[in-house]
Amino acid sequence: MSTNTIRYYEEQQCSVQWRSFLGAFSAEFASKGEPGDLRAFMHQLGRTMAAGFHVDDGSSLQALEACMNKVWSEMNWGWVELVEEADALVVAHHASPLKVAFGEQALEWSPALLEGVYAQWFDGLGMDKSLRLTQRAGVFEDGQLFVFDLKKQSEEPSYFTRR
């Protein structure tokens, strides 16, 4: 599939109704703070968003993934894969509208919104308090894949420290 087609699909995914507002929000918001502060606010927004959805079936990884994808699908926010690795649960979020909504220059802080959503959902499921969800540094698949690791808090906990 051509790059043009992929770009077309990315563009049209983001609702025309709010695209201008979100672009303006991104510009104004970014001018007001450091990336760390922007991430903190977006993370908090994500936690508030998450509280409005019922993601409560933690009976299996498959059930949890299905439960999350039901939310994402109804919102047209892409989909998630949950993968168990040796020392972490990996949360891979594909095809979100974040890049188009907030712009490429915001990819440093906009995915903290998803980080907040997942963190809140795992908290709600009674996740072990020693675990922490953090975004893996780097931009994958041209900003269409964000990866989060849920694991024991290390000495380098944050998106920025780990870069």
Add this chain to the structure above:
Amino acid sequence: MSTNTIRYYEEQQCSVQWRSFLGAFSAEFASKGEPGDLRAFMHQLGRTMAAGFHVDDGSSLQALEACMNKVWSEMNWGWVELVEEADALVVAHHASPLKVAFGEQALEWSPALLEGVYAQWFDGLGMDKSLRLTQRAGVFEDGQLFVFDLKKQSEEPSYFTRR
């Protein structure tokens, strides 16, 4: 038409993709400032939004209204009526998605977004510097109509002062 039908239409107008985000934004944002500050930020967001659209046909009131409504229609943000009165140009914006997006409790500050958009558009058209656009206090048609007056700056210029 029944109240239920009107409510149904209002609800479904606001894009599902961003409704949860905008609700969370409204809650977090409102917790951070005074109404006057919230209005100032929304007004600025509106000005930034406005700059992305071409509203430049001021050849007549009808042409200007049509130009603005082309923008609003493509975004599904309702429509505007421009009415000349003795001492003011009245801007009446109908059927915006603001009430559903940001919530009823935000109606005190969310319409400042429209105020900013219109202020920027009138500035761009070379409006007389002695004129100022301000929102008329009060909630009309159950939050589905916002009225702005463009007139000579009086001693009571703001939405809050005039209440």
Add this chain to the structure above:
Amino acid sequence: MSTNTIRYYEEQQCSVQWRSFLGAFSAEFASKGEPGDLRAFMHQLGRTMAAGFHVDDGSSLQALEACMNKVWSEMNWGWVELVEEADALVVAHHASPLKVAFGEQALEWSPALLEGVYAQWFDGLGMDKSLRLTQRAGVFEDGQLFVFDLKKQSEEPSYFTRR
């Protein structure tokens, strides 16, 4: 609320993506048959549509209504009220996009689509074979309300006979 606002909401409810196609379909289709044939085809389309949804909780009228409204809400096709009367179960469908999609001139046959959907759902729930769902003649609430009666088949079974 003003008539303009109601009209605005009605118009914008119908997806822009398919509106032109549906309008063309309505014009071409209506030119090819008698209202009775058009209703028969739309009824069959409705039955085929219905089969793709899970409406299977007939434990109570409330549960059934909720089950149906979940489908309608996800599709943005308005909502339904089920009301028990002495000799019939009344199905009142509000705020569907039919009038805008197929046009006012099609209101004689387009609601047979809903008739087919409900008929199929009631059949799937194991409805008594002596019952039959038929649309009540007349246009209500300016084409925003369609009423169907589920009752013992009388001698005048159809939408057209009963007019």
Add this chain to the structure above:
Amino acid sequence: MSTNTIRYYEEQQCSVQWRSFLGAFSAEFASKGEPGDLRAFMHQLGRTMAAGFHVDDGSSLQALEACMNKVWSEMNWGWVELVEEADALVVAHHASPLKVAFGEQALEWSPALLEGVYAQWFDGLGMDKSLRLTQRAGVFEDGQLFVFDLKKQSEEPSYFTRR
């Protein structure tokens, strides 16, 4: 980009409001006729659709392409490229919602809708009567690209003959 992501974008492009109706239409419609008849009806639907849009700037190939893409973009029906070849004007339509709306099994006849739209637009522009627009046989880019040739009518004019 992964196949899953491409499939996700394809799926979500088609409006949820009409997807079930269009799928039912496709099934019922296909059961009623031969592919040639289905193509003829879709071609006619396309011509009727086309008449509702203003595509009238034939001052240059670029202007015409831009004019057409304005229509497609507002409807979220993908985009078109017009390419001049030695003996034909090639019309390449990318990223339409046809495959998802009408199904893969309908790809033999559903693109006749686009054929009808383009044929009508070229007629409206006063195209030489000896020219004819026909779809090039074959499915390209997994049903996301349809190619039409506008050229002197040969002895093998139709989609089916040319196979």
